[in-house]
Each structure stands twice: as C-alpha cells, then as structure tokens.
Amino acid sequence: MKIAEVIVDVSAYPVDRPFDYSIPETMEELIECGCRVKVPFGNRDILGFVVAIKNETEVPPDKLKPISVLLDIEPVLTGEMLELAKWMKRETISYEIDCLQAMLPSALRAKYEKMVILETDVKNLEEPLQPFFQHATKVDYKEFEKDGLLIPLKKALKMHLLSIENVVKQKGKIKEVRKVKIAADQNLLQMIYEGLSNRAKKQKQLVLWMQKHVGEIMEPEVIHEETTCSPQVLQAVIELGAAEYIFEEVYRNPFKKDVEKTDFLTLTAEQETALKDILDAMDKGSPETFLLHGVTGSGKTEVYLQAIQHCIQQGKEAIVLVPEISLTPQITNRFRSRFGEQVAVMHSGLSVGEKYDEWRKVHQQKVKVVVGARSAVFAPFENVGLIILDEEHESSYKQEDSPRYHARDVAIWRGKFHQCPVILGSATPSLESYARARKNVYKLLTLKERALKQPLPSVEIVDMREELKKGNRSMFSEKLADSIRDRLKKKEQIVLFLNRRGYSSFVLCRDCGTVMQCENCDISLTYHRYNEKLKCHYCGYEQPVPTNCPECGSEHIRYFGTGTQKVEEELTKLFPEARVLRMDVDTTKRKGAHEAILEDFGAEKADILLGTQMIAKGLDFPNITLVGVLSADTSLHLPDFRAAERTFQLLTQVSGRAGRAEKPGEVIIQSYTPEHYAIQFAKEQQYEPFYKKEMMMRHEAAYPPYYYIALIQVSHEDVMMSAEYAKRCADYLRSSLSFDASIIGPTTAGIVRLQNRYRYQCLIKYKIEPNLIPTFLQLMKIYRTEWIKKGIVLTIDLNPTMI
Ligand SMILES: Nc1ncnc2c1ncn2[C@@H]1O[C@H](COP(=O)(O)OP(=O)(O)OP(=O)(O)O)[C@@H](O)[C@H]1O
Numbered sequence: 085m086k087i088a089e090v091i092v093d094v095s096a097y098p099v100d101r102p103f104d105y106s107i108p109e110t111m112e113e114l115i116e117c118g119c120r121v122k123v124p125f126g127n128r129d130i131l132g133f134v135v136a137i138k139n140e141t142e143v144p145p146d147k148l149k150p151i152s153v154l155l156d157i158e159p160v161l162t163g164e165m166l167e168l169a170k171w172m173k174r175e176t177i178s179y180e181i182d183c184l185q186a187m188l189p190s191a192l193r194a195k196y197e198k199m200v201i202l203e204t205d206v207k208n209l210e211e212p213l214q215p216f217f218q219h220a221t222k223v224d225y226k227e228f229e230k231d232g233l234l235i236p237l238k239k240a241l242k243m244h245l246l247s248i249e250n251v252v253k254q255k256g257k258i259k260e261v262r263k264v265k266i267a268a269d270q271n272l273l274q275m276i277y278e279g280l281s282n283r284a285k286k287q288k289q290l291v292l293w294m295q296k297h298v299g300e301i302m303e304p305e306v307i308h309e310e311t312t313c314s315p316q317v318l319q320a321v322i323e324l325g326a327a328e329y330i331f332e333e334v335y336r337n338p339f340k341k342d343v344e345k346t347d348f349l350t351l352t353a354e355q356e357t358a359l360k361d362i363l364d365a366m367d368k369g370s371p372e373t374f375l376l377h378g379v380t381g382s383g384k385t386e387v388y389l390q391a392i393q394h395c396i397q398q399g400k401e402a403i404v405l406v407p408e409i410s411l412t413p414q415i416t417n418r419f420r421s422r423f424g425e426q427v428a429v430m431h432s433g434l435s436v437g438e439k440y441d442e443w444r445k446v447h448q449q450k451v452k453v454v455v456g457a458r459s460a461v462f463a464p465f466e467n468v469g470l471i472i473l474d475e476e477h478e479s480s481y482k483q484e485d486s487p488r489y490h491a492r493d494v495a496i497w498r499g500k501f502h503q504c505p506v507i508l509g510s511a512t513p514s515l516e517s518y519a520r521a522r523k524n525v526y527k528l529l530t531l532k533e534r535a536l537k538q539p540l541p542s543v544e545i546v547d548m549r550e551e552l553k554k555g556n557r558s559m560f561s562e563k564l565a566d567s568i569r570d571r572l573k574k575k576e577q578i579v580l581f582l583n584r585r586g587y588s589s590f591v592l593c594r595d596c597g598t599v600m601q602c603e604n605c606d607i608s609l610t611y612h613r614y615n616e617k618l619k620c621h622y623c624g625y626e627q628p629v630p631t632n633c634p635e636c637g638s639e640h641i642r643y644f645g646t647g648t649q650k651v652e653e654e655l656t657k658l659f660p661e662a663r664v665l666r667m668d669v670d671t672t673k674r675k676g677a678h679e680a681i682l683e684d685f686g687a688e689k690a691d692i693l694l695g696t697q698m699i700a701k702g703l704d705f706p707n708i709t710l711v712g713v714l715s716a717d718t719s720l721h722l723p724d725f726r727a728a729e730r731t732f733q734l735l736t737q738v739s740g741r742a743g744r745a746e747k748p749g750e751v752i753i754q755s756y757t758p759e760h761y762a763i764q765f766a767k768e769q770q771y772e773p774f775y776k777k778e779m780m781m782r783h784e785a786a787y788p789p790y791y792y793i794a795l796i797q798v799s800h801e802d803v804m805m806s807a808e809y810a811k812r813c814a815d816y817l818r819s820s821l822s823f824d825a826s827i828i829g830p831t832t833a834g835i836v837r838l839q840n841r842y843r844y845q846c847l848i849k850y851k852i853e854p855n856l857i858p859t860f861l862q863l864m865k866i867y868r869t870e871w872i873k874k875g876i877v878l879t880i881d882l883n884p885t886m887i
C-alpha cells in the first residue's frame with residue numbers, strides 16, 4: 085500500500101507537520117506530489133497538499149485513514165515549490181500550509197468548474213478519449229471522472245494533448261463573474277446587525293465586517309477568505325439585505341490593447357559592461373546575485389530586456405518582479421513590446437479569473453517571461469534562467485502577513501535552485517543590498533550616466549519656514565509657483581508629488597486641540613471630501629464630520645494638513661488655465677483608472693499630474709521638465725529607523741521623472757527641515773555620500789545592516805493581558821537567547837491600539853544567534869498550544885521592513 089504525506093489546511097494547529105494517509109487503489113496511478121486532496125481530519129474533510137509518497141508509515145493500521153478525494157490529477161505545485169515551502173516555513177516562522185497557499189493563485193481556492201480542452205487533433209488522442217472531442221473542444225472534467233477515464237486523461241495532459249481550464253461561469257463568449265455588493269447604507273447594516281440573535285454568531289460577525297466595507301464590490305471568495313465565513317452564512321446575510329449579488333463581465337484578456345513591437349537599442353558602454361557580466365553568469369550557470377545600481381533614466385530596463393532575450397535564446401524562462409505600485413501599463417508594455425505573446429502579467433489589478441489565466445500560461449509553459457508583483461516570484465516555471473527584481477529597495481517586496489517572506493530572499497533561493505543569476509536593480513538600493521555588494525556578496529554593476537547622456541535634473545530646496553515669514557501661507561512657494569507658470573507657458577509638463585492622501589490629513593478643534601480619532605485605533609481620522617466623511621485608513625471605520633467638538637462642544641472645527649484634493653483645488657485657483665490630472669487611491673479605485681490617467685498624461689491631455697507615491701516610480705515621459713515635491717518632510721518623521729532612507733529614496737525617484745529626454749529637468753523640493761541630511765543628499769542626487777552617512781547612523785544605533793532585527797508583537801483586546809503576555813514573551817527570549825542578542829522591550833507598539841486590540845512588542849537585535857530559530861519555534865509552539873486560547877495573537881517578523 086502507498087502512503088501519502090499530506091500538509092493539511094488548518095493553520096492554527098499546534099504541530100506543523102505532514103500527516104500520513106493511505107492512497108486508495110483507484111488513485112494510485114493518478115496521485116503525485118504537489119496534488120491537492122481532501123482528507124478526513126477530526127470529523128470533517130479538509131484540503132491538503134501531497135508533499136511526499138512512500139511505502140511505509142508508523143501510523144497503526146486502525147488509525148490510518150484513506151484520502152477521500154483527489155482534486156488535481158496534474159500537480160499544482162512543482163517539487164521545487166514543495167522544497168521552497170519547507171525552507172520558507174523555517175525562515176519566516178510560519179505554517180507550511182500558509183507558504184504553500186501563498187504560491188498559488190486565489191482562483192484555486194475558489195469554487196470553479198473544470199473543463200478539459202483539446203490542444204491537438206482528435207486523432208492524436210487515445211481511443212477512449214476520442215468520442216468526447218468529436219464535436220467539442222471543451223468537455224466537462226466530470227465526464228471523464230464519471231466514466232473512469234482519469235488515467236488516460238492524465239497521460240494526455242502530460243503529453244500536452246489536452247489541458248485543463250477552470251471556469252468560474254460561462255455565458256456565450258463573455259465570461260461573467262458573480263460578485264457581492266455590500267449595502268451602501270451603514271444604518272441598514274447596523275439594523276440588520278442588531279436584529280440578529282446572539283446565537284447567529286457567524287452572521288453577526290460577517291455583518292460587522294461588512295460595516296467596514298460599506299458599498300464595496302467583492303468576489304465571494306475574497307469574503308470567504310477574509311472572514312472565514314461559510315457560503316451558507318454569506319447566503320443568509322444576503323437574504324437579510326446586507327448585500328446583493330451582481331454580475332460583472334470579465335474580459336479574460338488583461339491587455340486592453342496590443343502593443344507595437346520595439347527593437348533592441350544599441351547599448352551604451354556602461355550598459356554593455358553590465359550586461360556582459362550578467363550574460364557570463366547565465367552562460368556559466370552561476371547563481372550569482374547582481375546589484376544593478378543605475379541612476380534614474382540610466383536604462384536599467386534595457387539591460388533587463390537584453391538579458392531576458394539571452395535567457396529565452398537559451399531556452400529558459402525569466403521572472404521579472406516590479407513593485408505593485410509601479411506595475412503600470414507603461415512598464416508591462418515595455419516587456420510586451422519586445423517579447424509579445426511570450427509575456428504573462430500578474431498583479432492585483434487583475435480579477436481572480438484573469439490572474440488564474442496568467443498563472444496557467446506559466447504553469448503550462450506557454451509563456452517565457454512573467455512580469456508581476458511580489459507573489460510572481462512563485463511563478464511555476466521549471467527551467468528558470470534569470471530572475472530580476474526592479475526597484476529592489478521597495479518595501480512592498482516584503483509580505484506583511486504570514487508568511488512574512490521577502491521576495492528578494494525567495495528570488496535568491498530560486499536562483500540557487502536553478503543555478504541562474506538574480507538581478508537586483510535600483511537607483512537607490514536598500515542599505516542592506518548595497519552593503520552586501522560592497523562586501524562582494526552581491527556583484528555590483530553601476531550605471532552612472534543617463535542613457536541619452538542627459539544631465540540629471542537640477543534640484544532646488546525651498547525652505548517653507550521662510551515662506552511663512554514672508555507671509556506666504558499657500559502650499560506653493562513663490563519659486564514653485566513661478567516655475568509652474570513658466571512651464572504652463574512653454575507647454576511642458578509638470579509632476580507634483582504629495583506624500584499624503586485624502587483631502588485634509590486630520591480634523592482638529594481649534595479651542596481645545598482635540599484631534600478626531602478612530603474609535604478602534606489610536607489614529608487620527610482623515611477627512612474625505614467625496615463623501616464628506618472621516619475615515620480611518622487602518623480599519624476602515626467611518627463617521628460624519630462632527631459640527632461640534634466631542635470634547636468641549638466648540639464649533640471651531642478645522643481641517644489640517646494638505647491632501648491631494650486640497651492641492652488640486654488650490655491649483656485650479658492659482659492656475660485656472662492648467663489642466664490637472666490627479667492620481668491617488670481615490671481616483672484609481674476603478675479598474676483601469678490608473679492606466680487611463682497615465683495614458684491621458686502621456687498624450688499630453690493635461691499639463692499637471694498631481695499624485696501620491698503612485699507617481700514616484702517608473703514614469704518615463706519626455707515632456708516632463710518640472711517636478712515639484714510639495715512637502716518632503718512627511719515621510720521623514722515617521723518613527724522608523726528607515727525613515728531617512730525612505731525619504732531619500734522617494735525624493736531621488738520622483739526627481740528622476742524630470743528631464744528624461746532632450747529638454748533639461750528641474751526639481752523643486754519644499755521642506756520645513758531643509759537642513760536634514762536625507763533632503764540635502766537628495767538635492768545632490770548622490771547615492772554614495774548618503775549611503776556613508778546613513779551607515780554611520782545605523783552603526784551608532786545598532787540597526788541593520790550592522791545588526792539583524794526581529795520583531796515580536798503580542799496583541800489582545802485587554803491591555804493588561806497584552807502587557808502580561810508580552811512580558812512573558814520577553815522573559816522567555818531572555819532566558820533562551822545568548823548574551824549577544826539584545827532584547828528591547830516589551831514596549832508599546834507605534835500605534836498602541838489597532839482595530840480594538842492593544843499591541844506590545846519586543847525588538848531583538850543580533851549579529852549571529854544560533855539559538856534564534858529554535859527559540860522562535862519553541863515560542864510559537866507555546867503560543868499555539870496555550871496562549872492562543874486566551875485570545876492572544878502573537879506574530880514574529882524576521883527582518884521587518886517597518887517597525
Ligand atoms: N541604449 C539606449 N539607447 C537609447 N535610449 C535608451 C537606451 N537605454 C535606455 N534608453 C531610453 O532611456 C530612457 C530611460 O531608460 P529606463 O527607463 O530603462 O531607465 P531606468 O534606469 O529604468 O530608469 P528609472 O530607474 O528612472 O525608472 C527610456 O526612454 C529608454 O528607452
């Protein structure tokens with residue numbers, strides 16, 4: 085008898101290990117490692133992944149249960165992925181099941197119909213399969229199941245004569261998906277909530293959750309995933325009127341337009357040198373990591389493109405990672421215009437079905453290149469020849485939820501597995517990567533000049549304190565206003581960058597100084613003009629703007645700070661002739677909106693592009709000659725040791741949008757702390773001096789890259805419980821770790837109360853600590869077996885990107 089080791093889908097189980105199940109005879113020829121199955125666990129059937137197949141087990145025969153259902157006859161995960169999950173689980177202290185799930189598109193977690201598609205001439209099929217495809221090219225998988233033809237089907241799949249497609253719902257040529265639209269009326273939801281009896285606990289929970297997502301449209305799978313409610317519970321709540329089903333058309337081709345082919349550019353000498361080293365590593369099959377440090381506009385992308393070309397010529401595949409925020413059509417089109425149909429794109433803007441389609445192209449080896457955000461690092465290619473992380477310094481490469489992996493680490497692991505090089509590219513590398521490059525752990529490649537030899541833009545810093553003294557209370561300094569006027573006259577384009585969102589950052593009572601706060605979090609609420617409400621950006625809580633101060637009753641309520649909407653208003657007042665496009669979370673909510681705004685700006689349908697972080701990266705428009713940074717300081721004063729680094733990176737990146745073609749660029753940075761070194765070095769646009777200064781600061785404070793850090797966070801609804809268990813946690817760490825590791829805390833977290841939970845944390849700094857992982861695993865075990873029952877939530881984040 086054959087035995088399967090199965091990782092089961094219960095991530096709250098104290099022991100994280102595979103369980104043995106017997107393989108029923110009917111499945112023996114069909115089952116493989118990487119297939120999903122249903123297995124009995126406790127008193128129900130749950131999902132699991134087969135991670136190994138063996139002949140023996142220590143489980144006594146009367147305890148051994150058989151696999152109930154085989155979900156895939158083609159494995160969804162490769163052997164590489166199963167191995168990677170084992171590594172990730174230890175590296176990030178998470179459940180193996182969470183690692184495995186993170187590698188798959190969410191469509192595989194949803195309900196779908198499986199169809200078998202004919203990929204060849206019917207005659208090439210084995211005889212028993214032929215009748216199915218005499219009159220159809222698409223046949224329901226269930227037919228084969230019913231007729232016991234899974235074995236020949238599997239064979240045909242292996243030979244790529246057939247393929248399997250998962251379909252959400254089909255009607256004619258258009259694919260429709262069913263979505264859930266949550267009621268837009270907060271009061272209605274509240275009434276439904278209050279009307280539910282306390283015994284309907286799950287339904288109450290769901291309605292409570294819906295109150296934070298008023299009016300939103302979501303896929304039911306997303307709701308199930310986020311709330312763990314069953315379809316029955318959702319159905320019941322929909323019947324009560326808290327939400328309704330709507331149908332949306334889904335165009336399964338995520339590319340709206342075809343792109344024209346572009347040719348390879350003749351490389352500059354610097355690009356040539358960099359490329360040569362990369363190609364050498366590819367030819368030698370050497371898993372080297374390169375850090376491609378190139379100033380903005382130096383043509384890093386062209387180097388990637390030519391390296392990918394070489395990779396394809398070698399018959400291998402390439403993975404390109406881009407931060408979600410800059411995964412714009414501009415970027416993806418540059419890859420599509422070179423490699424056409426050989427490119428798949430993966431990002432969060434796609435629907436569940438589209439994501440799945442793209443993933444399947446990769447899984448079935450129909451494409452050679454994947455361009456995507458963080459999770460595309462798991463693209464199931466089997467013959468990877470090159471992995472690229474563009475803008476490698478971006479914090480979005482680190483996943484903030486379990487499994488807390490960094491795409492850079494996963495990329496390097498895969499590079500070793502496939503014996504292929506990894507390129508980390510940036511104009512402003514993270515300190516960690518640059519330090520590694522200086523120690524020759526990574527190989528440093530440098531592009532010092534812009535591709536067309538254009539000079540970097542000139543940068544001027546305006547001291548906003550002086551403006552105030554002069555009596556200028558506007559958001560625009562005289563200098564910036566003059567320059568904007570000048571460009572409008574010359575019909576050149578302007579980018580204005582604001583590191584904020586919403587209309588006003590916060591609302592304050594002028595008499596007593598009370599700032600309107602979220603009910604659930606220790607965070608001030610943000611005013612949103614489009615619905616005239618105050619909103620919490622952390623938990624989604626919303627309330628109307630009070631007419632009187634809740635503390636002192638005063639009517640003197642004032643809006644503070646500047647958001648993009650407010651800037652836009654002032655812009656139209658100052659420059660009524662200017663055509664302004666605003667790009668922030670509010671204007672890009674609708675699918676494709678991002679794309680449309682950039683397209684309009686590219687077609688010069690607007691003079692000014694005003695936006696948040698979204699516009700700092702990747703934009704490559706020749707007519708932009710002025711970049712204005714309205715307030716450089718906002719990211720500088722965050723309580724995080726990377727605040728200066730982030731500010732420097734942001735300012736350098738956004739400055740780099742100016743003067744990329746023939747016309748020279750100008751950058752104006754407004755600041756209330758112009759003397760700060762991050763701002764001064766950004767003015768020089770010199771990475772090296774900034775790096776040296778910042779390394780000194782990190783050295784003094786014993787922070788990365790000199791030390792590693794790990795962050796343990798404990799939270800509970802009761803502040804005393806949270807404090808108590810955080811202390812137990814710190815005590816445990818102190819008793820288990822060596823003297824080389826310093827443990828700071830427990831202290832309260834930056835935001836103490838979030839979503840009604842009080843948060844404490846311990847920070848661990850260490851250089852070499854052999855006991856670290858075993859200690860964490862042990863701590864996790866204590867948590868999972870005991871503390872979790874008391875309502876404690878404990879998370880461990882190794883190398884956190886934000887603290
Ligand atoms: N060898 C070359 N010859 C001519 N033009 C080039 C060459 N290399 C790049 N370019 C052009 O220079 C511009 C900047 O290149 P690219 O966007 O690749 O730079 P980058 O380093 O990725 O920039 P950033 O980091 O600012 O996004 C692009 O318009 C690109 O087409």
Ligand SMILES: [Zn+2]
Binds near residue numbers: 602604620622839
């Ligand atoms: Zn909140």
